[in-house]
Amino acid sequence: MAKPVSIEVWNPSGKYRVISTKAMPGTRWIRLLTDQDCRVEICTSKKTILSVEDILALIGEKCDGVIGQLTEDWGEALFSALSRAGGKAFSNMAVGYNNVDVNAANKYGVAVGNTPGVLTETTAELAASLSVAASRRIVEADEFMRAGLYDGWLPHLFVGNLLKGQTVGVIGAGRIGSAYARMMIEGFKMNLIYYDLYQATRLEKFVTAYGEFLKANGEQPVTWKRAGSMEEVLREGDVISLHPILDKTTYHLINKERLSIMKKEAILVNCSRGPVVDEVALVEHLKENPMFRVGLDVFEDEPYMKPGLADMKNAIVVPHIASASKWTREGMATLAALNVLIKGYPVWSNPNNVEPFLNENSPPPAACPSIVNAKNLGLTASKL
């Protein structure tokens, strides 16, 4: 028998019981739920990652919807329990939902929400920050300074790479990959090579137009190329950033063999999911190639790092904070909350345009912003 988990309650007499497995930023999301007659229960347990047993205890006998986190294992056990408790909706507070077994959710008729769009620019900005920090060795230089080792300017001190005119490689040119590419192209005048299963037409048009603008102003134009294989990106890229979803086609997409074809002084950034990179192979590669540098936001066995990674001077590591801006995290909470109102709301027809849900000063559309299994469940699409 699982122990009861501590909770904070909002609108105790609300008709629908909605649980959030974590406190989330802002209060708008709570207001949106209580306005719709929900009793909101927020788990206040000190444990960072809740187990399946903890969440089963939270769901209890009657529960209409749950907002959960990417650290939780949402599979058969939780969806069957949620369905038995009368629940119809679950939302991850994340765009990625590789922690969710969508087939299990379909089996129990539970809608699965995610939070696209609101984190695109914030996440891309962190990938761009890691790219710049790695190329200019900012973290190493900061440590050197704080250790009192600086005793004067030297021609060889922390020499890094110039980004201008180099090639930025993007693997997975979806929402975040494309936003990152634009930042690196517009900000640093880099050329683009990308690999995706689909053509990134808007991104290509942007680079073409920006290249023409530069040319018209007497500057070297930027260029783009859609690679026919991932290997092409790895061979040609000076800075390569990974932005695909995590599934079986992208698991260990970067492995020993693929690392070996990258330039010796390349920079690799990962703000997607840890298992996209074989981290043991990466540590070996970092040891053998001191001029190869990485910026990592995500890790294969999160929250742990593979042995040796923390000792590598040519690695910058941050704790999965790519979407951590106030505006984005409050927006993610808003989208997740609206996703669990599935009983009363239809599904928003374009999850790539969630802007109308994010304006603090006007009521959001009466729709669930992004339900990934809407078609499987035959849910009604919003006409708005």
Ligand SMILES: NC(=O)c1ccc[n+]([C@@H]2O[C@H](COP(=O)([O-])OP(=O)(O)OC[C@H]3O[C@@H](n4cnc5c(N)ncnc54)[C@H](O)[C@@H]3O)[C@@H](O)[C@H]2O)c1
């Ligand atoms: N580190 C963070 O905090 C953070 C924040 C947001 C998102 N993410 C991760 O980033 C991922 C991407 O988010 P998004 O909003 O850009 O999603 P998206 O769906 O817009 O983009 C993903 C892209 O990956 C491509 N893709 C899929 N399989 C591929 C393959 N085998 N090879 C190459 N490309 C492939 C898709 O075609 C798509 O264009 C999320 O799924 C999530 O895991 C991480």
Ligand SMILES: O=C(O)[C@H](O)CO
């Ligand atoms: O998938 C996501 O949304 C991130 O990993 C957290 O923002």
